[in-house]
Amino acid sequence: MRSDTWTVRQIFQDRRQYCVPFYQRAYVWNQIEQWEPLWQDIKIKAQARLDGGTVTPHFLGAVVVEPQSRIGLRGVDAFHIIDGQQRLTTLQYVLTALLIAFREIGVQGLDVTLDQCLENGNPDTMNQPEIERYKVWPTFRDRTHYESTMAARALRDLKDGFSSNFTRTGDLRRIGMVHPPSLAAIWFFAGEFIAYIEKSEASKDAAAEALAMAVLQDLKLVLISLEADDDAQVIFETMNGRGATLHATDLIRNFIFMRADRDGADAQALYDGRWTQFESNVWSTRERRGRLLKPKLEWLIYTALQAETHTEVDLPRLYADYKAYALNGGQPRTAEAQLLTLDRYAVHYTALTTGQGSLPVARFGRRIAAYETTTIHSLALLISASPLSDQDKAHMFNELVSYIVRRAVCGLTPKNxxxxxxAMIRHLAKNGTTSEALRAHMASSSSDISRWPTNAEFKNACKTAPLYYGRLDAPKMRQLLTELEGELRAHNRSEEPEIPNLANLDIDHIMPRSWYTHWPLADGTAVTSAEASHALLAERNGLPTTAAQEQIRERELSIPTLGNLTLLNLSVNREAQHREFQVKRDLLIRNTNLSLNVQLLDRPAWDIKEIAAQGDRLADAAARLYPGPPE
Structure with missing residues (x-):
């Protein structure tokens, strides 16, 4: 960043405009807390000049601005005010009040200097003279009264423009009236300036010039101008003692609506029609992804920007990346175009993250929610916002679910x-967003960090891998069993083909993890937990094992596999817990209608052979439900 100490005249004399960001509050300074102390400072400097004493600068503080790129030769240099908008706006009111006071008193010769600090000249060289003429351009919340008051060159102009704010005697109303802040500020300062000049022992011209010099030369600010690599968000928070929260989306909102001004668009209409939805609590709610906690709107823009640009976005530099996208290599996207893009992605993002609605991406969101794979969201938006048919989108989403589920079941890492x-996004951007392109790319990798498990590997994992407890936590395991229930129903002549809500069911090990009391070995031998522990130690240490220990280990290894898992009503599961199979089976006969459990109802016993058979059945169903790469 660049830092310089500037006088008020230096800040405002060039052809430049300081734009107040949309994320900043409206003008709130008032007479008691800010204007009166500022007037006293100005008066002290003016009097020191009249008395011929030493005049030292009075520092008003720091202002942080971010230069904006100008497209073409026309227009004025624009700066977004990151911090200090109240100071700069107040100074414009002070300068306007000076001009009015001088004209009311009849002082000549200072108008040109003050006009140069209030307006940019030569409208023929501007893209939008009605906006670019102003040295400071407020948010739309202040613009109506700001433009009216800044155009005033006499007290009469203020009275005519705001007649309802004045009494019949020409004074500002004091009771039951909240005045526009620009009117109140200019009226206050103009009154004080007029009174000072009229009461001064010096000539009117000398007193007026002393006031002008006190404002233009003796008031100074530290102007900090950000450069390309500076982070406006961090600067704002640092300048405000980290007491004010500024999100990247605040800067983006500001950027969009400053673009609206330059487009000549109706910023208020765009704000009301396209942006207000993002001001709701839904979008300001903070959501966690890994260790990062950000507002939902920030995640939307981050996700949509990756889907739109097909490139990775640096979340800490989201504003900079968004700005580069919007400027579009010198062909800026209009504010309306940017808002339409955000609106379009918001529909798909909402469906994805809530799982609600009829869009294919909503069902996809429901299916992957348990896997907490938010890094797939940009790819999902790319597919969902494409012109593909819903059938094609559903097919692509099914293959992505397959990719995630197969890798989880096979114990492959999600870290990459x-x-x-x-890489999938870039491939689709290059080769077209089609199911064929996606499938080919997913099947092309042979590395453990990204490959798509084959049918053989996946089915073997379904049969033999420790899924629960093991490779899948409870939400993932419940989701897998729920989807398998749906697949089984689809291939049975079920009275209830649609999957009911199974979210409240318990995940049950048919042969319980604590099986020692009620589940003897096939030859009737009872086993204690201590004997099971000895068998495990012998296996781990490579020691010779007995036939009984081998049976124990086979049983222990089969318990967390898919073939031994099902869903049960909470109360049924509690009643059957650790009990022998016949008790559990009888409870199921009375209380279950799940296809997962139908095969259990006519079984006289349940051991590793039955678990293996059920595992085969469910592995086949899983392979159909989650189709794998071509073989």
Whole structure:
């Protein structure tokens, strides 16, 4: 960043405009807390000049601005005010009040200097003279009264423009009236300036010039101008003692609506029609992804920007990346175009993250929610916002679910998913967003960090891998069993083909993890937990094992596999817990209608052979439900 100490005249004399960001509050300074102390400072400097004493600068503080790129030769240099908008706006009111006071008193010769600090000249060289003429351009919340008061060159102009704010005697109303802040400020300062000049022992011209010099030369600010690599968000928070929260989305909102001004668009209409939805609590709610906690709107823009640009976005530099996208290599996207893009992605993002609605991406969101794979969201938005048919989108989403589920069941890491899904985005951007392109890319990798498990590997994991407890936590395991229930129903002549809500069911090990009391070995031998522990130690240490120990280990290894898992009503599960199979089976006969459990109802016993058979059945169903790469 660049830092310089500037006088008020230096800040305002060039052809430049300081734009107040939309994320900043409206003008709130008032007479008691700010204007009166500022007037006293100005008066002290003016009097020191009249008395011929030493005049030292009076520092008003720091102002932080961010230069904006100008497109073409026309227009004025624009700066977004990151911090200090109240100071700069107040100074414009002070200068306007000076001009009015001098004209009311009849002082000549200072108008040109003050006009140069209030307006940019030569409208023929501007893109939008009605906006670019102003040295400071407020948010739309202040613009109506700001433009009216800044155009005033006499007290009569203020009275005519705001007649309802004045009494019949020409004074500002004091009771039951909240005045526009620009009117109140200019009226206050103009009154004080007029009174000072009229009461001064010096000539009117000398007193007026002393006031002008006190404002233009003796008031100074530290102007900090950000450069390309500076982070406006961090600067704002630092300048405000980290007491004010500024999000990247605040800067983006400001950027969009400053673009609206330059487009000549109706910023208020765009704000009301396209942006207000993002001001709701839904979008300001903070959501966690890994260790990062950000407002939902920030995640939307981050996700949509990756889907739109097909490139990885640096979240800490989201504003900078968004600005580069919007400027579009010198062909800026209009504010309306940017808002339409955000609105379009918001529909798909909402469906994805809530799982609600009829869009294919909503069902996809429901299916992957348990896997907490948010790095796939940009890819999902790319597909969902594409012109593909819903059938094609559903097919692509099914294959992505297959990719995630198969890798989880096979114990493959999700740590590289950010790179894997970004590679898929780039591949689709290059080769077309089609199911064929996606499938070919997913099947092309042979590395453990990104490959798509084959049918053989997946089915073997379903049969033999420790899924629960093991590779899948409870939400993932419940989701897998729920989807398998749906697949089984689809291939049975079920009275209830649609999957009911199974979210409240318990995940049950049919042969319980604590099986020692009620589940003897096939030859009737009872086993204690201590004997099971000895068998495990012998296996781990490579010691010779007995036939009984081998049976124990086979049983222990089969318990967390898919073939031994099902869903049960909470109360049924509690009643059957650790009990022998016949008790559990009888409870199921009375209380279950799940296809997962139908095969259990006519079984006289339940051991590793039955678990293996059920595992085969469910592995086949899983392979149909989650189709794998071509073989």
């Amino acid at each position: 998913y950010n790179n894997a899904f970004m």
